[in-house]
Amino acid sequence: MKESTGQTIMIQGEQTGILDADTVLITGNVSVPAGGTLTFLPGTTILTTGFFGINVEGTLLAEGTINSKLVFSVADTSGFYNLYDSRGGWNGINFLSTDQAGDSSIFSHCTFYYGKAFGDSINKMGGALNIRNFSKIRISDCEFKHNKAIFWGGAVFAEESDLKITNTEFSDNFCGTPGPPYGYGGAACFRYSDADLTGCRFYGNSSTGIGGAVSCEYSDVLITTGVFQDNFSGLGGALGYLRSNPDRPVSCNLFTGNSSLFFGGAISCNRANPSFINNTITENHSVSYGGGFYCNDSAAPVLINTILYGNYAPEGQQVYIWDVNSSPSFYYCNVQGDSAAFGGTGGIGFNSPYLYNTDTLPLFSGIYPSPFTLSDNSPCINAGNPDTTGLMLPETDLAGNIRIVGNVIDQGCYENQSGLTATGRVNKELQILCYPNPFRENVTFILPGEYHGNCSINITDMSGKMVFSSSSMKGNSFNWNVVTDKTTGLNPGFYCVSISAGKVNGSALILHVE
Known part of the structure; x- marks a missing residue:
């Protein structure tokens, strides 16, 4: 033309x-x-x-x-x-x-x-x-x-x-x-629709009701290989699913930086039963309940091969389940705090299927433009469901790379392309306890008791910029004070902590709040 x-x-x-x-x-x-x-x-x-x-x-x-x-x-x-x-x-x-x-x-x-x-x-x-x-x-x-x-x-x-x-x-x-x-779907609202959203990106959208980016009601919407970042709503900062029993999944999406005023910093399911396959849900926030994921009104979503880590809320940092009739199920996911950390009436008495899940640092690469890709020593590699039959996965991951490398799919929206297996890596990971987390001025990093030699510590923001570095960490603990260590003016947000103790390395996410 x-x-x-x-x-x-x-x-x-x-x-x-x-x-x-x-x-x-x-x-x-x-x-x-x-x-x-x-x-x-x-x-x-x-x-x-x-x-x-x-x-x-x-x-x-x-x-x-x-x-x-x-x-x-x-x-x-x-x-x-x-x-x-x-x-x-x-x-x-x-x-x-x-x-x-x-x-x-x-x-x-x-x-x-x-x-x-x-x-x-x-x-x-x-x-x-x-x-x-x-x-x-x-x-x-x-x-x-x-x-x-x-x-x-x-x-x-x-x-x-x-x-x-x-x-x-x-x-x-x-x-x-x-x-x-109230407003439904700051960017897009679907009702009684079987729409396709493929490879779409949602940045900075907002609504007053549910679904800062997208809301789906009485619908079966295919949402795949998308990015939901910095969206906001009352419920479901990025995505709100209502009164729906969809056959097609929400798969291979990244949810990060989204927030809600009330429930579900990233996602809210209200009397809805969608499947969430191979999503990465991280660094989202709710002012009230459910930093990552929220269920209410007999919702029964299914989460498979999904990473729920590093989200924050006063109650139910990763998952908040309002009622005992809501019954989300989790398979082969990496959930920070495990099911014991679920909030809400339905979270306290949680008894739905929760199988083959882990609670371990995802070890994101931190490398832009895709900081939530998996580093080569991530425990999320080859940690998904070995049988992907019927999951309706896209051919590629969020970065456009081959979706399954090796015999087993990775957790999350990115597939590590190194071709290495995760066998033996977990034992080489240095577990770091960070307390308090979130923190305002002080945070202490504690290593397992067997590490007493000199260790080096690096703290970077999520763009990879160094904000603190020290090679004089002695013993098995270190206190970081953002005032005395001349890092005043540190912006609120997530930071990556990397500690090396000889040949053993570890990393953790910490959240600085005002």
């Missing part, structure tokens, strides 16, 4: 055909009739001059290229952050009465900015895309940024839609009001 030419055109009303222009100004609501096709060429910038949108009853084609993207936005963003009026945004692309017999609408290499779902109830969903009862939509290699909805789906809302979204980034999208009805 050729690129757009260097001209500006203005459109409104019913539109079909190919729009050959560098800039398309939408000066009133646009509609694509049933049986018609509207095509935007690569390199086109589409700007609305007011709160206008595109209503699609036929087919919309917006196919850019990696070097010639399409941009959908509004000409004037003044007032966008006022949730209660339409200023500063545009009314998105709406598939509300789309002809079921029509061809697929395709979006590739598109960027969607400042969509704002505002109006009556049906128009308060999906800041950039509002999709109902239509499945023939394909989205790939796109970006959704700074979109907003009053109710659900800050960027995308899909109801009874089995759309496919591939290799797409969602960042800084938002939905919800401070009071009911």
Whole structure:
């Protein structure tokens, strides 16, 4: 498809055909009739001059290229952050009465900015895309940024839609009001939908209710090889699954840096039973309960080959189970504190299947851009379920590498590529006790009693930057004071501690709080 030419055109009303222009100004609501096709060429910038949108009853084609993207936005963003009026945004692309017999609408290499779902109830969903009862939509290699909805789906809302979204980034999208009805899915909300989310990335999205990035209700959504980072919500800082019994898994995803105000810093399952396969859930935080994972209302999710480590909450740092009727099960997982550390009424009396799990430092590599890959001496290597039949695993891990190296899959979303087995490594790992953890000014590192010689200690942030180093650790304990050791101004967050005692090495994660 050729690129757009260097001209500006203005459109409104019913539109079909190919729009050959560098800039398309939408000066009133646009509609694509049933049986018609509207095509935007690569390199086109589409700007609305007011709160206008595109209503699609036929087919919309917006196919850019990696070097010639399409941009959908509004000409004037003044007032966008006022949730209660339409200023500063545009009314998105709406598939509300789309002809079921029509061809697929395709979006590739598109960027969607400042969509704002505002109006009556049906128009308060999906800041950039509002999709109902239509499945023939394909989205790939796109970006959704700074979109907003009053109710659900800050960027995308899909109801009874089995759309496919591939290799797409969602960042800084938002939905919800401070009071009911709270927002579901800061980036995307799916209801009664069997959608695919493959290779997508979610950064800094938020909602007021559940699912800072994604919420799924009465749905079966395939979520695989994705990154969920720095998202926020009341429940399920990254992902909220509600009232669903899906057949397809949440697999090979990284959940890190997400947070919640109430429950489930990373994930919340409310009367939902999804399978979580080979996910890495680490360094998430809840202000209240369940730093990593939360279950409520008879939820019965299944976790397999998953790492739950280094998350934080005042109660139930890794897992919080609200009620005795919720029964999550765990197989071949690495869970910090084991099931004995589960919080909540259902956690205290936990009696669901908990088989072949471990509680040991994952020994992440700490090497950017993928700090949560497994180091060559990680005990998570070859520690997954030897039988992966029926797990619906992707062919590659999160980094695009072969998913199974050797005969047994690794735990977590990354597969170590060294080809070495984990046999004999655990015995070479130096176990480090860190107390208190989390800490404010002081933290003490204690080694097993047999280590009394000189040891070296290095402390780095999660980007690998050294914040403290010493080779004068004597005996089997060392106290680190961030004030006296001239590390004042240390930012709150996770830090990696590495200690070497002769030929034996160990590492630990510590959390510095204000």
